[in-house]
Amino acid sequence: GESVGLHLPTLSVQEGDNSIINCAYSNSASDYFIWYKQESGKGPQFIIDIRSNMDKRQGQRVTVLLNKTVKHLSLQIAATQPGDSAVYFCAENMVDKLIFGTGTRLQVFP
Amino acid sequence: ETGVTQSPTHLIKTRGQQVTLRCSSQSGHNTVSWYQQALGQGPQFIFQYYREEENGRGNFPPRFSGLQFPNYSSELNVNALELDDSALYLCASSLDRVQETQYFGPGTRLLVL
Numbered sequence: 001g002e003s004v005g006l007h008l009p010t011l012s013v014q015e016g017d018n019s020i021i022n023c024a025y026s027n028s029a030s031d032y033f034i035w036y037k038q039e040s041g042k043g044p045q046f047i048i049d050i051r052s053n054m055d056k057r058q059g060q061r062v063t064v065l066l067n068k069t070v071k072h073l074s075l076q077i078a079a080t081q082p083g084d085s086a087v088y089f090c091a092e093n094m095v096d097k098l099i100f101g102t103g104t105r106l107q108v109f110p
Numbered sequence: 111e112t113g114v115t116q117s118p119t120h121l122i123k124t125r126g127q128q129v130t131l132r133c134s135s136q137s138g139h140n141t142v143s144w145y146q147q148a149l150g151q152g153p154q155f156i157f158q159y160y161r162e163e164e165n166g167r168g169n170f171p172p173r174f175s176g177l178q179f180p181n182y183s184s185e186l187n188v189n190a191l192e193l194d195d196s197a198l199y200l201c202a203s204s205l206d207r208v209q210e211t212q213y214f215g216p217g218t219r220l221l222v223l
Contacts, residue, residue, distance in 0.1 A: 043200050043202075094209070096143075103151075
């Protein structure tokens, strides 16, 4: 069946370092992926998306990489800040729904 | 802020009761999707409504039902509540029904005792 999963449940980084959050997906026909950030007590917040005709997309301090060969995507956060502490989900954007993985918790320490 | 609002923020019910959760979509969005998020898990798709019609449904029993109104606000109704229904219920609105970015509300935390 379809699934989107994450390799690391918790990632701890020092403030100022770069963070990399990984995600694997199983449906080779998937062509649109989104990264969401969810802070405690809030709904998921859109960060960045990427379609399968791209390998890389950059936003403000964030970069998403897509490797269709191995069905893997990653989210890179540059100069990680305390405000980046949250749970991060990759989601596969299907025709009528999002399929989420279980999430990676990013902890930023001083 | 996404412009998507949900009410109530928290709710406590007992097993067997019925509950109605409400969602107001972002202005201009005609599609709303509902998700259930258990503690420590990713959101699970319940169903989607497009222009007042159900457009897709996840693996949830019929006691989960929904409505979308002409102003594109939406309701999620759950009958015969079970303990496992305790979760965060999220609605998300999007500009259209096919692979548009979904913007989430803050969710309603439901506790079933």
